[in-house]
Amino acid sequence: MKRLLILALTALLLALPPLTPAEEAGEIETIVTVVAAPDQDHAERPPCFPDPTANYVPMPEGENLALGKPVSSGAHTDVYVIGHVNDGSTVSYWESKGYPAEVLFDLEGTFPVSVVTVCLNPAAIWEPRIQEIAVLVSTDGETFTEAAAPGKYQFDPETGNRIRIDLAPAEAAFVKVVFTMNSAARTGGAQAAEIGIY
Numbered sequence: 001m002k003r004l005l006i007l008a009l010t011a012l013l014l015a016l017p018p019l020t021p022a023e024e025a026g027e028i029e030t031i032v033t034v035v036a037a038p039d040q041d042h043a044e045r046p047p048c049f050p051d052p053t054a055n056y057v058p059m060p061e062g063e064n065l066a067l068g069k070p071v072s073s074g075a076h077t078d079v080y081v082i083g084h085v086n087d088g089s090t091v092s093y094w095e096s097k098g099y100p101a102e103v104l105f106d107l108e109g110t111f112p113v114s115v116v117t118v119c120l121n122p123a124a125i126w127e128p129r130i131q132e133i134a135v136l137v138s139t140d141g142e143t144f145t146e147a148a149a150p151g152k153y154q155f156d157p158e159t160g161n162r163i164r165i166d167l168a169p170a171e172a173a174f175v176k177v178v179f180t181m182n183s184a185a186r187t188g189g190a191q192a193a194e195i196g197i198y
Contacts, residue, residue, distance in 0.1 A: 060196075068086060070108070071104065074101065076094060076189075080094050081094060082094050090119050097187070103192070106174055107197070111172065112172075113167065115164055116175065120155050127184060130152050131179055132153075132179065133177060134150040135178075138173065138174040151165070152181070177192075
């Protein structure tokens with residue numbers, strides 16, 4: 001058996017091509033191929049990969065009147081304060097303590113408004129849920145008119161975990177978003193990462 005193994009190894013060695021002079025001298029040629037990188041300043045998705053945002057609920061164009069404006073609400077859960085709903089990030093979020101949960105925006109001026117958006121974190125760990133939401137508007141902060149009756153809205157990571165509420169266009173200086181139900185909150189409160197007003 002050992003003899004057969006030796007014969008096989010010998011045959012293999014004899015079949016190998018002879019070393020070049022450079023290889024005998026220990027000078028192994030290195031070939032480097034330089035490939036030009038595309039000109040970009042952010043991560044890009046290869047065209048062969050499906051776009052995960054293709055099915056997202058479209059957001060309105062134009063200025064988000066709620067971004068960075070004064071906002072208030074009732075009691076919140078733990079560290080999930082109301083300031084998170086208009087800080088420009090869907091990573092942070094607000095969570096109310098109980099219902100009804102009212103979120104009041106001072107737009108610092110009177111503007112025509114026609115859409116309110118509510119977003120959760122789009123990550124899949126934020127499983128689908130339903131929240132019941134109504135929208136009221138006011139020009140003086142005291143008398144409010146219902147712009148969207150309470151409705152149940154489906155949030156789903158597949159569609160970006162966001163919804164839009166289309167209103168009859170109205171002038172508003174204050175907008176109140178009222179939550180009365182959340183099918184998935186483990187602490188019994190409303191949740192929103194971002195609320196937009198357009």
